[in-house]
Amino acid sequence: MSLIIxxxxxxxxxxxxxxxNAAISPGEEIYVINPNLCTQCVGHYDQPQCQQVCPVDCxxxxxxxxxxEQQLITKYQLITGNT
Structure with a gap:
């Protein structure tokens, strides 16, 4: 499941x-997350790093x-080329 801001x-x-995964970018008013790139940091970290650093828990x-979880792993593999 992707995350959302x-x-x-x-x-x-x-x-x-x-x-x-470079899934976060500035939007018109707030930052946005591209759901096609968001893997909740699966394959990279144990927890989503954006959630860890967000000071307002948004x-x-x-x-x-x-x-x-398997779909997130597959997405990670497609994004990074790691299999």
Whole structure:
């Protein structure tokens, strides 16, 4: 399941550089997460790094993009070329 940045985002800029898949980018008003690139850091870290650094806790799971652990691993492998 992808993560999403909510309207509570304060644009502090700490999440974007932490994303190993470059899934986070500035949006029109707040940062946004590309669900096609978000693996919740599966394959890179034990926990999503953006959630770890977010000072306002505004990065929950995106219920619109349900994925299993295996689907996240497969996505990681496609993004990085690591198999």
């Amino acid at each position: 909510t309207a509570d985002c304060i644009n502090c800029d700490v999440c974007e550089p932490e994303c190993p 990065i929950p799971l995106d219920e619109n993009y349900l994925e299993t």
